[in-house]
Amino acid sequence: MLVLGIETTCDETAAAVIERAPDGSGRILSNIVRSQVEEHARFGGVVPEIAARAHVDLLDGIIDRAMREAGIGYAQLGGVAAAAGPGLIGGVIVGLTTAKAIAMVHDTPLVAVNHLEAHALTPRLTDGIEFPYCLFLASGGHTQIVAVTGVGQYVRLGTTVDDAIGEAFDKVAKMLGLPYPGGPQVERAAASGDAARFAFPRPMQGRPDANFSLSGLKTAVRTEASRIAELTPQDVSDLCASFQAAVLDSTADRLSVGLKLFREQFGAPRALVAAGGVAANQAIRGALHEVARQAGTELIMPPPALCTDNGAMIAWAGAERLALGMTDTMDAQPRARWLLDANATAPAGYGKTRAGY
Secondary structure, eight states: OEEEEEEOSSSEEEEEEEEEOTTSOEEEEEEEEEEOHHHHHTTTSOOHHHHHHHHHHHHHHHHHHHHHHHTOOGGGOSEEEEEEESSOHHHHHHHHHHHHHHHHHHTOOEEEEEHHHHHHHHHHHHTOOOSOEEEEEEOSSOEEEEEEEETTEEEEEEEBSSOOHHHHHHHHHHHTTOOSSHHHHHHHHHTTSOTTSSOOOOTTTTOSSOOBOOHHHHHHHHHHHHTSSSOOHHHHHHHHHHHHHHHHHHHHHHHHHHHHHHHHHHOSOSOEEEESGGGGOHHHHHHHHHHHHHHTSOEEOOOHHHHSSOHHHHHHHHHHHHHTTOOBOTTOOOOSOOOSSTTSOOOTTOSOOOOOO
């Protein structure tokens, strides 16, 4: 089965073609991503209107390139998948409308993909993992621990009660005068910093639930930065290192609780899976290895290029759904908000932002 995937939920315009074999294995035939970082950098963050216009200008050419690199024609497609949310609504509309047009013209099944589900299922493409597994989903707008028990079957075990991890990285970068995108800049600065210089709190540590909170930590960074008359590059590096260390400790604690809750409800997980743009942070990847080791399970992380937004993950989620006969009609609606666990409640500040991860 060949599936075209389209991703336009934020500031990456992306398209890809994947092939899903009858045995459930997958292969990426093309994966084209065009980042809009340059368009948004001078504003210090994503401007939704600029992002939507860029998607309109870029998407047709990117889809054409993805199809040419895959070496196939539209008649060979078994389906067309597009991210239908959550995300910046203008961009979501562009991608979903384009997918509908392709599906109508070529009489091809349509799949309206939840962007978060695409992140959740990517390890099945890259590593062939079986259900159930415990997912740590961390991006610019989302921080969740989720039990993944099947395609379309998700139970949220923990979430952020305020800022997402990526969002906190972005805001710390901004308050310290680091350029956009903020997440990688904080990680880079932290590499030459002293993580022991500032004693920042470890939010939610020791609590029996698996929820996260980053707002207080972010405020602590602001307070310490304001006490220094004029920040030197070393001050910035030390603040970043101390902040990142606090995030790592908090994340490790929260995930340990999340894995405990998983075992209580679903038995031993096949693996701890990390997905989403924050999983591209090398320090966080290292911390997750230790969490998995202590929990006696395997850590699986897609390559960094498949952690950030891309078309291959959308195409794969579409293929997984198509294999089960799960398709959508032309009435499928774009969604700015779309919970992965339909039975969960939306956390405070729920939405999709951009943190460079």
